[in-house]
Amino acid sequence: MxxxxxxxxxxxxxxxxxxxxxxxxxxxxxxxxxxxxxxxxxxxxxxxxxxxxxxxxxxxxxxxxxxxxxxxxxxxxxxxxxxxxxxxxxxxxxxxxxxxxxxxxxxxxxxxxxxxxxxxxxxxxxxxxxxxxxxxxxxxxxxxxxxxxxxxxxxxxxxxxxxxxxxxxxxxxxxxxxxxxxxxxxxxxxxxxxxxxxxxxxxxxxxxxxxxxxxxxxxxxxxxxxxxxxxxxxxKKLFIPYAKEELLQQTSFKKVNETLPLLKEYNVQVNPREINLFYIQDDLRERIVFEDGNYKINNTQLSFSESEILTELENNPKNFSPNVILRPLYQExxxxxxxxxxxxxxxxxxxxxxxxxxxxxxxxxxxxxxxxALVATKKQVEKLEKLELNWSDIFQNQQTLVNKKTKEFSNFTIDFSEQKTFLKNQFEALYSIANQTDKSFLGSVKAQEVKQLKGLENLEKKLLKAEKRIYTEKLERIIQLQNELFPNQSLQERKSNFADFYHEIGDPEAFFSLLYADLQPLKQNFSLVII
Known part of the structure; x- marks a missing residue:
């Protein structure tokens, strides 16, 4: 395994x-x-x-x-x-x-x-x-x-x-x-x-x-x-000079915006604000915004001049909290x-x-x-092997997985790729004839090609559907196992709590021992934790 x-x-x-x-x-x-x-x-x-x-x-x-x-x-x-x-x-x-x-x-x-x-x-x-x-x-x-x-x-x-x-x-x-x-x-x-x-x-x-x-x-x-x-x-006192820089120069806003073009082909995770600080108290966490020459606390009546907010920062640095853009800087x-x-x-x-x-x-x-990591019980591992699955299978989209396994279980090939290729070759010859005679004929040839390819695809789908009915019981067991390991078809680690697995082990510390043994931080792959 x-x-x-x-x-x-x-x-x-x-x-x-x-x-x-x-x-x-x-x-x-x-x-x-x-x-x-x-x-x-x-x-x-x-x-x-x-x-x-x-x-x-x-x-x-x-x-x-x-x-x-x-x-x-x-x-x-x-x-x-x-x-x-x-x-x-x-x-x-x-x-x-x-x-x-x-x-x-x-x-x-x-x-x-x-x-x-x-x-x-x-x-x-x-x-x-x-x-x-x-x-x-x-x-x-x-x-x-x-x-x-x-x-x-x-x-x-x-x-x-x-x-x-x-x-x-x-x-x-x-x-x-x-x-x-x-x-x-x-x-x-x-x-x-x-x-x-x-x-x-x-x-x-x-x-x-x-x-x-x-x-x-x-x-x-x-x-x-x-x-x-x-x-x-x-x-927070150690962070005062950096918070002051943020209030007066808005450096993070400028620098992050300079970086964002390098990420233009990706979905940007966070956009910076002009001031990336919150003002916090026990029942308050609101953005600091600079408006009309003053520093205002959003959604409140609180307002500070430049000298007043710098005095507040020096006297009460705990009232200033970095947001997602500045928190990493504070940490480091x-x-x-x-x-x-x-x-x-x-x-x-x-x-x-x-x-x-x-x-x-x-x-x-x-x-x-x-x-x-993916946590699985010994029983689930046995089920996976009996269902002729491997671990990469279980990560697939559920419909993709079901289609793949149906084709593997079937006694004949549910794949008309060869027929589609043959059909396309036949139409290439028709296109050549059309180009040499009447080019207005090309549209009719194209329509007929699309129709016949669509017909093959529909036959392929019907055959796959018929085979699924034959292997219904086995496919349902595959779906059930995947749903156990991927709750709501999502990663288990985003849905399940560690308490879910304690009934499977005798010693509460055993689960953590397995995590220490199996999780290798410098390796770029999912770990399998078998309990």
Whole structure:
């Protein structure tokens, strides 16, 4: 059984931009610093070493220790935080929203990718240290994207109003979610483990940031994961010069717009605003706009002159939050980071940003597509083999797959390509005759060719349909298996929660052990995780 069922490029689930990036197309090379290979990290280390102030390390470590004050910190995580003081320590980072109970599986895949890459780099560069970072997107506001997860095909949702940064959102109301979750889990030791994990994460912490930190810490503390909240006063102070540049010069708007023509053949992921900063408070997250000589907070009565907003920035930097265009810059200002690991959508907008990094004299990180995986049970693997399927088959569009397998099962060839070629050759002769006699005859010849080719196509479709009826039972089993592995004909990792798989394994830690063993961040193919 292959462990690399299909490459990302051939899976059909990635945009042309990401496929071209993975293929290292020449036209995209100006948009990134270095392609993710083990060898290229050597140059990345050298560059970041020269471009990250030692004093920022002390500020970062103190901020992290302060953020972890209310939490039980593992020895591995504490050791990694302390290592950040040293000039030979670097980070590998991923960021993600505060999805309820981790949300879809790819939340876990991102973090496992980061952890596994730090281990691989430590082997390659033993004189350096590499710390895995999960950046919590606490300042986002898209609550509807994170307030649910799917379990056994059912949506477990937290219904609540949210206006400001989601990390500051009070966890009241999650008691009802817990009751629904608990009922769906059923009985057993693994169900009890998941209940306790949810309860301690969400019912024993006051806000969503603390709840998510607890949950991620519990799942990954033994691997030394360091969880970072950018909504932090001391860290925001480091970003003041860059926020000031944004307010006064709108540099990111200019630089990103200069880059967009290089992406004209792709669907642009994000368009910059003139000012890519939000003004935030507990129940407020609104854009800063420059109008009539003043800085106004959108949809409010708040307004600042230039001197007033600069004073506000100096005195209350925590009220200023970078949007999707500037958040990457903020991240790289405060972290000794070498690489950002993200999904296809994230890498698409990162590829717009290199010129803005250069304008701000900040090293642009290596961009690595996160691992993707397909989790299957041993029973599903047996079904796949009995149905004469391979792993690349199961990734195909369902109708394409059904047609392909029908033709393979059939006792004769359901393909009239040979007949169509023969017919076209016959009409070529007729075209030649028409050209030599009466050219007005060409239209009639063309109409007859189209009619007869259409007739062959219809016969082919009818034959295929008849064969499908013969193999109905087998084809239905194929459809059922694909629907199990690709819920709603979408990637499993975008729909399923890790809790879905716990009834298949005896030890709650076994699932994560399989992920650590199977996800290889520098390989460009889907992993198969068999439970």
């Amino acid at each position: 292959p462990n690399d069922c299909i490459t990302y490029q051939n899976s059909g689930y990635f945009s042309k931009l990401i496929v071209d990036y993975l293929d290292q197309k020449a036209e995209l090379k100006p948009l990134y610093n270095r392609f993710p290979t083990v060898e290229n990290f050597n140059l990345q280390i050298e560059e970041k070493s020269k471009n990250f102030p030692i004093e920022n390390r002390e500020i970062l470590v103190n901020a992290l220790l302060n953020q972890y004050q209310k939490f039980e910190i593992s020895g591995a995580t504490l050791a990694n935080i302390e290592l950040l003081k040293h000039s030979k320590t670097f980070t590998i980072t991923t960021g993600h929203q505060l999805n309820l109970f981790t949300g879809p599986l790819y939340f876990l895949y991102k973090i496992v990718s980061v952890i596994n890459l730090t281990k691989e780099l430590k082997t390659a560069y033993p004189n350096h240290n590499f710390v895995p970072i999960y950046w919590m997107a606490t300042e986002d506001h898209d609550f509807d994207e994170i307030n649910y997860f799917n379990l056994k095909g059912k949506k477990i949702q937290w219904k609540k109003e949210s206006q400001g940064p989601v990390g500051r959102l009070n966890t009241s109301g999650l008691e009802e979610v817990f009751r629904q979750f608990s009922t769906e889990l059923g009985l057993g030791n693994n169900a009890n483990y998941l209940r306790e994990l949810f309860k301690k994460s969400y019912l024993e912490h006051e806000n969503l940031a603390d709840a998510t930190r607890y949950l991620a810490n519990e799942l990954f503390k033994n691997e030394g994961l360091v969880i970072l909240d950018g909504d932090d006063l001391e860290l 200002v405060i972290l000794p980071n070498l690489c950002y690991i993200g999904g296809g959508g994230e890498l698409a907008y990162w590829l717009e940003l290199k010129s803005n990094f250069e304008a701000n004299n900040i090293t642009f990180p290596i961009l690595l597509l996160r691992n993707s």
